[in-house]
Amino acid sequence: MHDHxxxxxxxxxxxxxxxxxxxxxxxxxxxxxxxxxxxxxxDPDRAWQAYVSNWLFFAGIAQGAIILAAATTITKAKWDWxxxxxxxxxxxxxxxxxxxxxxxxTLGENYFSWMHYMEHDEIVQKKAGYLNLPFLxxxxxxxxxxxxxxxxxxxxxxxxxDLGQVPASEYDDGGRRAWRERLTANWAGxxxxxxxxxxxxxxxxxxxxxxxxxxxxxxxxxxxxxxxPHWFSTLFPGxxxxxxxxxxxxxxxxxxxxxxxxxPIFDExxxxxxxxxxxxxxxxFSIFWMYLFWSQYIVIxxxxxxxxxxxxxHRAGAPWGTLSLLAILLCFVFPFAGLIGQRPKTNPRxxxxxxxxxxxxLWLERYLLIAxxxxxxxxxxxxxxxxxxxxxxxxxxxxxxxxxxxxxxxxIWQPMTAPEMVEAELAPSRDDTRVTERASEGAHxx
Amino acid sequence: MATVTETERGALTHPxxxxxxxxxxxxxxxxxxxxxxxxxxxxxxxxxxxxxxxSWGYQLIFGIGATGLNSPVGWGVYIxxxxxxxxxxxxxxxxxxxxxxxxxRWRQSIYRAAEAMTVFAVMTAGLFPLIHLGRAWHAYxxxxxxxxxxxxxxxxxxxxxxxxxxxxxxxxxxxxxxLGSIPDLAAARDKARGLRxxxxxxxxxxxxxxxxxxxHFGKAYLFLAALATPLVLSVHSVVSWDFAMAIVPGWHAxxxxxxxxxxxIFSGVAMVITLxxxxxxxxxxxxxxTVRHFDAMAKLCLVTGLIVFYAYLIEFFMAWYSxxxxxxxxxWNRLWGHYWxxxxxxLICNGFIPIxxxxxxxxxxxxxxxxxxxxxxxxxxxxxYTIIVTSLSHEFMPFxxxxxxxxxxxxxxxxxxxxxxxxxxxxxxxxLPPVAxxxxxxxxxxxxxxxxxxxxxx
Numbered sequence: 001m002h003d004h005x006x007x008x009x010x011x012x013x014x015x016x017x018x019x020x021x022x023x024x025x026x027x028x029x030x031x032x033x034x035x036x037x038x039x040x041x042x043d044p045d046r047a048w049q050a051y052v053s054n055w056l057f058f059a060g061i062a063q064g065a066i067i068l069a070a071a072t073t074i075t076k077a078k079w080d081w082x083x084x085x086x087x088x089x090x091x092x093x094x095x096x097x098x099x100x101x102x103x104x105x106t107l108g109e110n111y112f113s114w115m116h117y118m119e120h121d122e123i124v125q126k127k128a129g130y131l132n133l134p135f136l137x138x139x140x141x142x143x144x145x146x147x148x149x150x151x152x153x154x155x156x157x158x159x160x161x162d163l164g165q166v167p168a169s170e171y172d173d174g175g176r177r178a179w180r181e182r183l184t185a186n187w188a189g190x191x192x193x194x195x196x197x198x199x200x201x202x203x204x205x206x207x208x209x210x211x212x213x214x215x216x217x218x219x220x221x222x223x224x225x226x227x228x229p230h231w232f233s234t235l236f237p238g239x240x241x242x243x244x245x246x247x248x249x250x251x252x253x254x255x256x257x258x259x260x261x262x263x264p265i266f267d268e269x270x271x272x273x274x275x276x277x278x279x280x281x282x283x284x285f286s287i288f289w290m291y292l293f294w295s296q297y298i299v300i301x302x303x304x305x306x307x308x309x310x311x312x313x314h315r316a317g318a319p320w321g322t323l324s325l326l327a328i329l330l331c332f333v334f335p336f337a338g339l340i341g342q343r344p345k346t347n348p349r350x351x352x353x354x355x356x357x358x359x360x361x362l363w364l365e366r367y368l369l370i371a372x373x374x375x376x377x378x379x380x381x382x383x384x385x386x387x388x389x390x391x392x393x394x395x396x397x398x399x400x401x402x403x404x405x406x407x408x409x410x411x412i413w414q415p416m417t418a419p420e421m422v423e424a425e426l427a428p429s430r431d432d433t434r435v436t437e438r439a440s441e442g443a444h445x446x
Numbered sequence: 447m448a449t450v451t452e453t454e455r456g457a458l459t460h461p462x463x464x465x466x467x468x469x470x471x472x473x474x475x476x477x478x479x480x481x482x483x484x485x486x487x488x489x490x491x492x493x494x495x496x497x498x499x500x501s502w503g504y505q506l507i508f509g510i511g512a513t514g515l516n517s518p519v520g521w522g523v524y525i526x527x528x529x530x531x532x533x534x535x536x537x538x539x540x541x542x543x544x545x546x547x548x549x550x551r552w553r554q555s556i557y558r559a560a561e562a563m564t565v566f567a568v569m570t571a572g573l574f575p576l577i578h579l580g581r582a583w584h585a586y587x588x589x590x591x592x593x594x595x596x597x598x599x600x601x602x603x604x605x606x607x608x609x610x611x612x613x614x615x616x617x618x619x620x621x622x623x624x625l626g627s628i629p630d631l632a633a634a635r636d637k638a639r640g641l642r643x644x645x646x647x648x649x650x651x652x653x654x655x656x657x658x659x660x661x662h663f664g665k666a667y668l669f670l671a672a673l674a675t676p677l678v679l680s681v682h683s684v685v686s687w688d689f690a691m692a693i694v695p696g697w698h699a700x701x702x703x704x705x706x707x708x709x710x711i712f713s714g715v716a717m718v719i720t721l722x723x724x725x726x727x728x729x730x731x732x733x734x735x736t737v738r739h740f741d742a743m744a745k746l747c748l749v750t751g752l753i754v755f756y757a758y759l760i761e762f763f764m765a766w767y768s769x770x771x772x773x774x775x776x777x778w779n780r781l782w783g784h785y786w787x788x789x790x791x792x793l794i795c796n797g798f799i800p801i802x803x804x805x806x807x808x809x810x811x812x813x814x815x816x817x818x819x820x821x822x823x824x825x826x827x828x829x830x831y832t833i834i835v836t837s838l839s840h841e842f843m844p845f846x847x848x849x850x851x852x853x854x855x856x857x858x859x860x861x862x863x864x865x866x867x868x869x870x871x872x873x874x875x876x877x878l879p880p881v882a883x884x885x886x887x888x889x890x891x892x893x894x895x896x897x898x899x900x901x902x903x904x
Contacts, residue, residue: 075548123769130767206804213756221767234701234757234764280547291679295703302691303698 013408014171015262015401025398032391039384045110049374050385052104052111052223053367057247058392059097060216060240060366061359064248065090066151067212069158070205079277082269084158085404085411086255090248091155092403094148096395101144104223105137112136113374114229124229131229136222143215150208157201159183161194162413179406194413216241220369227373231311233300239292240369246285247362250355253278255400257352259409269410272346279345282355283335289362290332314372319380327368330361363389462733466887469734473630473879473886474637476729480876483728488872494865501858502577510580512855519838519850524578525688526830527860530713531571531867532612532685533706533826536678537714538564539619542626543674546667552742554885555734558630559725560718561623562878566870567717568616570863575608577859604687611684618674625666628653629884679703682710689833696776696837699764705757709826712750712796715743716822721871723816725880734881737810744809747822751800754829758797772842780836784849788832795825 039047069087072080080087109115114131117124124131163180164187187193217237225236256278259266300308315324338354339345367385463469505512515522538560545553576582588609590598599606632653635646653659686706689697699705719740726735765777780789799821802808809815840847852860874880 075550079549126769127767210752217760230769232764232768234699234760235704236700237760238701238704238756287676291683292704295683296700299687299690299698299700299702302687303693305693305698 013265013410013412014176015259015405015409017173017405018401021401022398025394025401028390028394028397030394032388032394035384035387036391039388046371046375046384047388048104048107048111049371050367050388052107053370053385054363054389054392055097055100055104056219056223056369057363057366057389058093058396059101060244061247061251061362062090062093062097062396063147063151063212063216064244064246065252066094066154066248067209067245068248068252070154070208070212073201073205074209079273081414082266082271082410083252083256083274083278084414085162085407085409086259087252088155088158089255089400089403089407090251091151092399093396094151096399098144098148100392100395101140105141108133111374112226114226117229121229127229131226139218140222143211143218147208147211147215150204150211154201154204154208156183157197157204158411159407161190161197162408162411164190164193165412166408175406213238213241216244224369224373227370228311228314230307233296233308233311235292235296239289239296242285242292243289243362243365246282246289247359249278249281249285250359250362253282253355254352254359257348257355259404260348266409275348275351276342276346279339279351282351282358283339283345286332286335286339286358290328290336293328293332311373314376315368319376320368320372323364323380324368327361327364330357331365332361334358334361463886463890466890469883469886469890470633470637472731472733473881473883474634476731476880477634477638477876477878481728484872484876487868491865491869491872494862495869496862497858498862498866501855501862505577505580505855505859506582512853514851514853514856516848516850518841518846518848519835521578521834521838522850523831523852523856523860524574526827526834527863528571528574528578529685529706529830529834530827531567531574531863533682533710533713533830534717535564535567535571535615535619535714536682536707536710537718538562538567539615539622539674539678540711540714541718542622543671544678546671547675550742551889552739554882554889555736555739556718556722556743557885558626558878558882559722559875559880560714561619561626562874562880563714563717563721563871564619565616565623566867566874567714568612568619569870570867572612572616573863573866604684604691607684608688611681615677615681618670618677622670622674625663625670626882626885627878629655629663630879630882633883634879678711679707682706689837694837694841695770695772696765696780696833699761701757701760705754705761708750708753708757709796709829712747712754713823713826715746715750716819716826719743719747719815719819720823723812723819725875726812729875729880731881734886737812740812740815741806741809744803744815744818747819748800748803751796751803751822755797755800758793776837776840779840780832783836783840785832785836785839788828789836791828792825792832795821796829799825 036047036051039050065087069084071077072084072087112131112133114124114127115133118128118131129135160183164184166180168177188196217240220237220240224240225231225233253275256270256274260270260275261267297312300312314320335354335358338350338357344350344354367381371380513522513524515524538557541553541560542557545557575588576585579585588599588606590601590606599609628650631646631650632655635643635650638646683703683706686702690699690702692698722735722740726732762777765773768774780786799818802814802818808818835850839850
């Protein structure tokens with residue numbers, strides 16, 4: 001069992017602002033946008049398929065990272081203390097993700113194939129209570145607003161007490177100062193703020209996970225499962241959101257590896273222990289992804305019902321079979337073979353490389369959830385899909401880098417810092433209920 | 447920590463345990479002090495085993511007609527109870543393997559009892575395929591063995607997978623249970639006399655507690671934990687596929703594997719709570735099983751309970767969404783049909799009652815947890831009953847629909863299975879230390895160097 005020593009003072013914790021990084025991200029967005037527009041003109045259906053699958057991937061992993069933060073808050077984990085801020089940083093993409101979601105509201109019957117079926121197909125007509133455009137738009141907009149809103153509030157709660165402890169320094173620039181002042185408005189004193197944030201986070205984290213499961217289920221049913229309106233699978237939504245969660249863990253792992261290489265201060269604090277634990281999570285959830293995939297596959301294969309098999313056959317047979325196989329290799333076989341044992345998990349490059357492979361696999365998986373339902377004939381994947389992905393990738397990287405250079409990368413405020421010590425200090429005088437309660441809340445992880 | 451002051455003691459996992467010697471004394475005294483309650487419970491359990499033997503004997507003589515099983519419901523309370531006990535068996539390996547890997551230290555007070563429970567629950571579950579076979583003496587036909595006519599079981603049948611999954615699980619959880627007990631068996635050996643000492647000596651494999659031994663022990667435990675982790679998922683997944691592979695409406699759902707696994711852990715942890723509350727009371731283990739341990743178990747129940755409830759909801763939703771008539775009818779029938787009470791018991795006990803676990807006051811009240819855990823146990827039994835019986839009695843063809851009513855023989859066997867489980871469990875707490883002595887000491891503050899000799903530990 002490791003004891004994590006969390007320092008009180010780390011002088012320079014900002015990621016330097018990089019003009020080159022911003023320009024690069026802007027270039028990626030521009031290329032992606034141009035690609036999308038060109039594609040929209042030449043082949044709008046395929047353009048939208050690529051757009052939605054990219055959106056599902058990037059919004060999913062950004063949200064998945066926040067869920068990792070929520071999960072470690074619930075379990076009162078201590079190992080991830082230097083990663084907390086990195087985990088929260090992915091929340092910066094969520095507002096952009098919502099903006100990028102808005103164009104998807106214009107999708108019509110070329111994307112939602114059930115709109116055709118609704119006219120003549122009896123079975124699909126029975127689903128009209130759920131599969132209708134007004135309800136679809138309402139539930140997705142409301143759901144995503146709730147999910148992203150709660151996530152951002154969670155990020156705010158994690159930031160606020162820490163920013164209150166950041167003194168003005170030579171590293172300040174306009175943005176950093178402005179955000180610090182904005183987020184620490186009405187500061188009520190360090191201890192009260194810490195208790196307040198900590199309590200809120202404890203209460204919010206389980207709710208956030210529940211909202212995540214429900215909203216992601218709805219999104220996955222609406223934007224992926226219903227594209228083959230006769231097909232249904234009870235595991236599909238669960239498989240989808242666990243994939244997003246896994247992608248979030250992967251994004252945090254890659255981010256950590258990047259930061260370790262970037263700066264010796266981060267390198268020192270994000271030790272092999274953190275990499276090992278992140279590696280274990282990437283490894284374990286890769287197996288879990290495969291488990292869920294298999295649980296769904298074997299039941300359908302064994303049942304051999306035509307309307308169930310259809311979905312699998314579209315993906316397993318020509319022309320999509322090769323891509324599906326590649327997705328399984330990338331999501332499961334490579335990470336499993338590459339990350340087994342302790343040494344590969346603690347080697348940053350190795351961990352980063354195999355996590356990236358897994359993320360590419362997940363990206364492919366998201367694409368395969370959508371495109372084979374809507375499209376047959378012609379090349380299965382072209383250069384257009386990754387090119388349109390650059391639009392999302394650029395925005396994603398820019399928002400995360402912006403976050404990490406605007407707020408300190410290492411979070412000093414650690415509500416879980418040896419909670420037993422807090423309690424030990426307070427044990428004899430139990431008069432101050434507020435503080436003792438907080439201490440007992442924090443004491444379970446021992 | 448060089449010294450342990452009064453203030454620091456408040457921060458510990460077991461604030462009322464003052465020394466290592468005390469752990470040995472308290473835990474080992476359970477082995478030599480049966481007490482009135484133990485004898486009463488043991489008497490009841492033995493009587494129940496008698497009921498089991500009588501009912502099964504009756505069924506063996508009169509044949510499977512002694513049960514209520516008939517077309518179309520060929521799987522009744524036997525399979526229900528089989529799945530129930532396999533589910534109960536899940537928390538042991540979860541707590542000993544997965545929580546070990548997650549470094550959740552609160553497991554140390556309960557894991558021994560949970561592991562023992564696992565082994566006995568699998569032993570109980572294992573009875574039911576035999577009972578359900580009717581001609582139990584042909585049970586060995588389930589195993590693939592070379593024979594002269596090259597007759598093999600059908601490997602494409604999930605029931606055969608079940609044989610492998612459950613046997614593997616039983617083997618691994620028994621080894622795990624035994625391996626973890628070795629240091630404690632040695633502790634018991636050092637205190638015992640006569641024949642008892644001889645037996646412990648044999649079972650402890652000559653453990654002396656040297657550094658080298660601890661090193662190997664730790665390595666073995668870690669590896670076994672890593673290898674046992676997939677088993678937590680695999681066993682109940684395979685059990686769920688007994689149902690999901692068939693195209694019976696209400697069974698053929700892709701979510702079954704993770705849903706059953708979550709349900710199994712849910713019921714297993716509830717059973718650990720149900721069992722540890724009386725043990726704690728009867729043997730005065732309040733120092734070792736603190737409110738914090740119950741709080742953590744309650745949270746585990748809450749998490750898995752939420753997954754189960756999510757699965758219920760998504761199943762009902764998908765049944766509607768599927769647009770398939772048989773599917774829709776089966777689920778409608780579950781809620782409002784002949785077996786509505788079973789479905790509502792399941793929904794209320796597993797979906798609504800655990801909502802109370804959101805509140806810390808409930809999680810910190812041992813009496814409340816005890817009651818809730820019993821409700822969960824009941825609910826989980828009825829979940830399997832609902833799944834199995836409502837689907838079979840109401841398949842595709844209306845002329846084939848029929849109602850199943852368990853017979854008195856079946857009831858006797860179900861009751862007897864609980865007694866059989868209790869019988870073994872009660873014996874266990876007299877033979878093996880039900881709280882892991884050695885692991886507990888790991889989280890206690892180290893004693894003074896000077897006092898170590900006086901305490902003469904191990």
